Amino acid sequence: MEALGLDRIVSRQPADPAIGTHRRVVIENVAPEIDEGRVEAKRVVGETVVVEADIFCDGHDALSAVVWRRSGGGDWSAQPMALTVDDRWRGVFEVIELGPYFFTIEAWVDRFGTWRNGVDKKIQAGTAQEVDLVVGAELAAAAAARAERGDARSLGAIAALLADSDASWPRRVMAALSSEFAELSDRYPDRSASVTYRRELPVHVDRLRARYGSWYEMFPRSTSPDPDRAGTLADATARLDYVAAMNFDVVYLPPVHPIGHTKRKGRNGSVTAADGDVGSPWAIGDETGGHKAIHPELGTEADFIEFVERAHELRIDVAIDLAFQCSPDHPWITEHPDWFHARPDGTLQFAENPPKRYEDIYPLDFESADSERLWLELCSVVDCWIERGVTIFRVDNPHTKSFAFWQWLIRETQRSHPEIIFLAEAFTRPSIMHKLAKIGFTQSYTYFTWRYQKWEIEQYFTELCRSPSREYFRPNVWPNTPDITSEYLQYNGRAGFMIRIVLATTLAANYGIYGPVFELGIAAAREPGLEEYADSEKYEVRHWNLDECEEIREVITRLNHIRRAHPALQQDWTLTFHEAQNDQIVAYSKTNADRSDVILCVVNVDPTNRHEAMIGLDLDALGLSGDRPFVLRDLIGGGRYVWNGPWNYVELDPVAFPAHVFAVDQPD
């Protein structure tokens, strides 16, 4: 094997430390810092960034530290940090603009503070000497030289008094320890040997919808009120009132583009389509157009824009699918064959995961020699839909396309459109899901779909909401998707749906369902052991009887309403699990920042049996005092309970309803 191309290594062992350096302060373990500052911490407008670091120096000197921060286009400004415990310092700043922010830390030996601490102790011990006050005079004079005029005069007067051995000792001591001297000194610190952290750390600020939203996915072609014809964008527009009535915030449409004819899939994914089979919306493109076009049977660009405008009237964001792959009939196939993988026999390579073949789809070649033009074209697809009012892109299988491409695309897009949200639909290995979040995806699909048991729910959501990855990985949880009818839903009937919708809406600030199958309680799979829906909308037009979904719909409507009314549920970071002495009962809470809003959920995750448990609350996490009763209002069942102390009894029968969603109040 040839020798290592050393030129590829960006950073070498740093040079040996220079002899005689005077900078003594160390700044380490800065948080939030992800992958050496290559990855942005994520926030939404109005949130704070709590900056922490280990800051110390040799010896016993006092230190001072500040956080410097700026928005992408703004100026630097500083905020003091405070010591918490051991050598850990903390500072906080708020983010108020969309887009990038940067911060760093500066710290220095606080000569004044060191001197003052010492003199204070010596004076109390009666061992202070003339020279101690003269040292203070020198510090005051030095600060005066850095100060503005009025302050300089005050510091000069202090210096003169401290140095004046004819003045009375008590007067000089009072001046040395005065708060005036301390405040003036802090205003003009000696930063000449200060240390600034080695890098600016990035924060990316999104709008609120990035942190919190209720999503509803639906196929426009199945929204027709007339069973004799397929639905159109106009029908989908009419359906928006139904979606809005359930209190959803986002409506997400699978691809609305023309669908290929060649190798089109038939019903239930059959490899040969029958006459009249409509094909999969993810086999994108035919002779009428590709990723910028709208399927002629769905309508026109004007119809799409009307859909968007109606959604916006209802305060609903429109998300569309970004599925960067092509049917064999997509215009790019003939116009840009070099954007695809060519085979030696001159054909293009269809998608495959041997021995499986997906001949209705051709993957793009991100290593194409013409990749620059390809990337620009894909970026223009995003721009085109933003023009039409789309504000959210749900990206199909991003993990099968180049990471560098997504990073570039998201940065390019958000540079001019910082309000745009990208959701990564990657159900794959953890390192890859995290990588996608790190390179810029606003939100990520999760393993929630398959986390059924108490222990795995607690473990997974503790990871999502409490581990350092929460800085960049924002979960969006889905009980079902057009690709996944989980075994839990398939086999557990009505109670299964109730349990999963309560968990999704209260564990995660971002969640979504694929409807109307969800509210209809439909979960049958094509075959036992599969997660593929029987007679899936992916391959055919369906007509749904929305009158049949009243009960689940009411619960969804209620839960989405509770989410809107309770800021505790609009974020993930305060999630706390409480003890519940039963393996089938999960108890958890969320609060808002000042704990004025407290939601406590208790869920029986066994859809078949009644369970009871003693619940052991972490009262601190709830902001409750242990010595007075508190009131729980069940926001779904409507009951009202008075509890006292940490241990209280709960029983839950899935035949009635498998969960309590409590608002918790402690009367004054």
Place this chain on the structure above:
Amino acid sequence: MEALGLDRIVSRQPADPAIGTHRRVVIENVAPEIDEGRVEAKRVVGETVVVEADIFCDGHDALSAVVWRRSGGGDWSAQPMALTVDDRWRGVFEVIELGPYFFTIEAWVDRFGTWRNGVDKKIQAGTAQEVDLVVGAELAAAAAARAERGDARSLGAIAALLADSDASWPRRVMAALSSEFAELSDRYPDRSASVTYRRELPVHVDRLRARYGSWYEMFPRSTSPDPDRAGTLADATARLDYVAAMNFDVVYLPPVHPIGHTKRKGRNGSVTAADGDVGSPWAIGDETGGHKAIHPELGTEADFIEFVERAHELRIDVAIDLAFQCSPDHPWITEHPDWFHARPDGTLQFAENPPKRYEDIYPLDFESADSERLWLELCSVVDCWIERGVTIFRVDNPHTKSFAFWQWLIRETQRSHPEIIFLAEAFTRPSIMHKLAKIGFTQSYTYFTWRYQKWEIEQYFTELCRSPSREYFRPNVWPNTPDITSEYLQYNGRAGFMIRIVLATTLAANYGIYGPVFELGIAAAREPGLEEYADSEKYEVRHWNLDECEEIREVITRLNHIRRAHPALQQDWTLTFHEAQNDQIVAYSKTNADRSDVILCVVNVDPTNRHEAMIGLDLDALGLSGDRPFVLRDLIGGGRYVWNGPWNYVELDPVAFPAHVFAVDQPD
């Protein structure tokens, strides 16, 4: 406050990713990597470095990865890595030279492997096509172009056969899947779009003594056999046989330099010395010399060299104290007053921690304008003692001197003397102790001295031996030091000493005692509540009756012998705690790498009461099978036990002996 000096920031937000990049492989979470490669992982000669990383790319392609490594002066060479679980890869290399090593990782999409996996599955499914073999022919031809002559011919032949549609299909399939084709392809991979990890990561290789050694600290001036005079270096040399007989590996001497007269401390640390008081060896320097001089009453340079030579004959390393501070009489005070902190009244600042004053000591000013000359002079002190045969420096209070200085000094020294060991005597906050280890100290003092209870021993040694900090922080544990007679030793008599010496010798590969007070069982403090010895050797000459220390000395001798005979005890990384159903009984094991040597210790940490416990062994950690009995030989008590399965009974009476140190054997 003035604006941030942006020039101080070394690294900014990295540039946006370039459009069209083809490098798809990601290498993340590399281990061992400490503080972005600014800190060296520590090893000793003959150890391995297990390199791990998350390596992945988009899509489903196969990957290949290698570890590149070189010694400081050597050439790069590569070793293959293998996938372990999910996306975690692992490679191993051995370090055989003292000094620096570097490693990095290169990974690439394995086009041949991807193709071969796919073709294999397609052939089994009966769906392979002509074009699949032609793709293989192209890969073979491309590998041939990279190959050496003989291999190029073989690959060319494979390419021809795969492309030959007239040849028989079975013959072509055999060639496609042949191990010959796989091996040849792996030998000449296509690395044109490979990714090399962004940095070379450093490893520092010490000699074995860095990882393992038994230390004995003694004051030369207390080694006189004649109670009417103080000891000399010649007496200390004579005492070495006694030290060697106890199987110690290192003898460590407090400072042997001239001691200041001005403000000399008296007995028991009194601020006024009486006539004839000898002063503290740490108040270094008088008119006869400073840090390079030897106290005239101890002897001459020749005496010191004789001491070192005798120690080396006994295979004992000599460690001396490096205490960079000066008595008021040190020559530097007058020759280089600018190396000290000047006060406005023209005096120099003595050491103080207000309101405490240490007027017999002046600290050096590492921020002196003349710091470069100061650093060089201090470095020459180290060189001087290396010339005289010293191989280990125990550094006094390094945390009160500049971190940058130590980093520079240790690098400078080890560049020409890679065998030199530096032990940091810092008993301070965790972040500072870790910082000293990170900047180059070979070993570090620990909190062991104050960890008495079972839970705190388990927690602390799990941190030392199992957390990532073990890569750079090598513990050296001391039950006592001249500054610390712990309350545990003060109040627990003989059993207390036995418990602490067993724990020190078996929990930590590096340990030391301050003798002969330890083997004499002396622990009385100057006052209740203090950890300062009564009539401490720090301030006076003592005469010890070594006949009185037989029992503890025998145990130390035995334990040091066990440490020499058992490689399991010569390292820390395999330490495993086992369940013991009693809060006063600690059970733990160590093994060597191949688990041919297994030591199991069970210690009763209650020095006053007999305790019993069921011990629940982690048999896997011990390399034992659960279905056959195994034999325990008590290397101290001499008993022999046959145990079976994980649960076994132990009782320990501190009146007899508070611990078992078992060698564990499983007969074949």
